[in-house]
Amino acid sequence: MNGLEMLRRVRREYPQLRVGMFSTLNERGAAITLEALILGATTTWPRPRTKGRSTAPSPIFGKRYPEDQAVLPYARAQHGGSQALISTRGAASAGSLTACFLWVRLCLRSCALRAELKTDPMERRTIITEILPENYRFLQKHVHSQVGIVLEDNKHYLFESRLAPIVKQHGLGSINDLCALLRAKRDVDLDHQVVEAMTTNETYFYRDPAQYEAIRTVLLPKLKQERRDRRNLRFWSAASSSGQEAYTLAMLLLENGFKDWNIQILGTDFSEKVVERARCGIYQQIEVDRGLPAALLVKYFNRSGLDWQLSEPVRKMVRFDTIDLRKSMRTLGPFDLVFCRNVMIYFDNDTKRNVVKEIHSTLFRGGWLLLGGAETTFSIEERFDRETVGNVTVYVAR
Numbered sequence: 001m002n003g004l005e006m007l008r009r010v011r012r013e014y015p016q017l018r019v020g021m022f023s024t025l026n027e028r029g030a031a032i033t034l035e036a037l038i039l040g041a042t043t044t045w046p047r048p049r050t051k052g053r054s055t056a057p058s059p060i061f062g063k064r065y066p067e068d069q070a071v072l073p074y075a076r077a078q079h080g081g082s083q084a085l086i087s088t089r090g091a092a093s094a095g096s097l098t099a100c101f102l103w104v105r106l107c108l109r110s111c112a113l114r115a116e117l118k119t120d121p122m123e124r125r126t127i128i129t130e131i132l133p134e135n136y137r138f139l140q141k142h143v144h145s146q147v148g149i150v151l152e153d154n155k156h157y158l159f160e161s162r163l164a165p166i167v168k169q170h171g172l173g174s175i176n177d178l179c180a181l182l183r184a185k186r187d188v189d190l191d192h193q194v195v196e197a198m199t200t201n202e203t204y205f206y207r208d209p210a211q212y213e214a215i216r217t218v219l220l221p222k223l224k225q226e227r228r229d230r231r232n233l234r235f236w237s238a239a240s241s242s243g244q245e246a247y248t249l250a251m252l253l254l255e256n257g258f259k260d261w262n263i264q265i266l267g268t269d270f271s272e273k274v275v276e277r278a279r280c281g282i283y284q285q286i287e288v289d290r291g292l293p294a295a296l297l298v299k300y301f302n303r304s305g306l307d308w309q310l311s312e313p314v315r316k317m318v319r320f321d322t323i324d325l326r327k328s329m330r331t332l333g334p335f336d337l338v339f340c341r342n343v344m345i346y347f348d349n350d351t352k353r354n355v356v357k358e359i360h361s362t363l364f365r366g367g368w369l370l371l372g373g374a375e376t377t378f379s380i381e382e383r384f385d386r387e388t389v390g391n392v393t394v395y396v397a398r
């Protein structure tokens with residue numbers, strides 16, 4: 001059993017447990033870490049790049065620790081002794097069944113979780129996460145009709161890990177009970193909660209930095225020249241999740257001489273939960289550690305307890321709203337640049353076609369569309385010219 005399988009199992013048996021993923025941040029480790037976050041891991045810690053298991057000096061702990069002994073005090077110091085923390089090994093690190101179990105047992109014992117579980121009957125109640133085939137098909141259809149996301153036949157773990165906390169919160173016994181409630185169509189909030197839980201909100205500051213570099217070096221100088229009289233620009237971060245994409249753009253503009261311009265950045269997402277988070281502009285340490293240069297953290301953020309909040313001038317440049325990308329968007333524009341990254345990968349071809357067509361209608365002629373690395377307008381919408389800037393593909397509206 002590798003770390004991810006272990007995580008799945010722990011999630012099933014202890015849905016409320018905070019789970020930390022401890023993995024090396026090489027390419028494979030990073031992919032595993034992302035997978036762990038999707039599966040419901042609460043936090044992640046980088047693991048030293050070691051060849052052997054425990055002899056290299058650790059960048060986190062600074063000493064030659066056997067890492068299993070070192071990570072637990074580290075995790076406790078960061079998250080408090082009363083919280084339950086488990087660290088799982090990544091698949092790449094070949095954590096054997098025994099190692100995983102020993103590790104979990106060590107953490108459970110040390111965090112006094114067992115005692116907590118014994119005193120809290122809610123925690124001990126086991127939720128049946130197995131989904132009957134007809135309910136699996138119902139959930140697939142439901143999510144597709146509500147938000148456009150296609151979940152294939154092999155996404156059981158995703159439904160299980162995302163829906164188990166909802167089952168528990170509503171005092172139900174299983175995901176099948178939840179499906180019965182959804183079928184009865186009596187609770188719109190529950191409906192929305194389930195669909196929101198099935199959206200993947202992964203994002204971070206300066207995601208795909210080459211795209212921001214293309215904006216900085218090519219698009220912004222061009223707009224500065226063309227709009228020097230009106231000095232106004234409009235941008236849209238479509239599927240903005242918790243706002244890092246829109247705020248990265250705001251900081252980029254401030255850093256590049258647009259402070260006195262009239263800038264409007266719109267961030268939109270289907271999920272009310274992430275839109276609400278984006279409006280607050282408050283991020284945890286782990287979120288500002290991902291991709292954001294330290295100089296920008298110091299310049300544009302203020303401490304908010306243990307977290308960081310974007311300063312008011314940055315927040316004022318961005319407005320967030322809930323919008324389903326499948327609806328008509330013609331009235332939103334016109335924009336100079338639209339980000340629509342890492343969301344169309346979840347849609348079927350008809351939905352992609354409609355979304356790209358609508359986005360085209362919101363762009364100025366010559367305006368840019370930027371997509372995620374696995375996305376394209378090719379064979380979807382012909383009214384974009386593909387141009388290469390550095391090693392980035394940008395789609396220019398005709």
Ligand SMILES: C[S@@+](CC[C@H](N)C(=O)[O-])C[C@H]1O[C@@H](n2cnc3c(N)ncnc32)[C@H](O)[C@@H]1O
Nearest residue numbers: 147199201203239241270271324325341342343
């Ligand atoms: C993986 S995040 C991408 C965030 C950001 N664009 C990035 O690349 O870092 C995908 C986002 O798309 C949103 N989403 C999914 N379906 C949507 C829809 N039909 N309309 C609007 N947003 C949607 C999800 O809620 C989620 O926040």
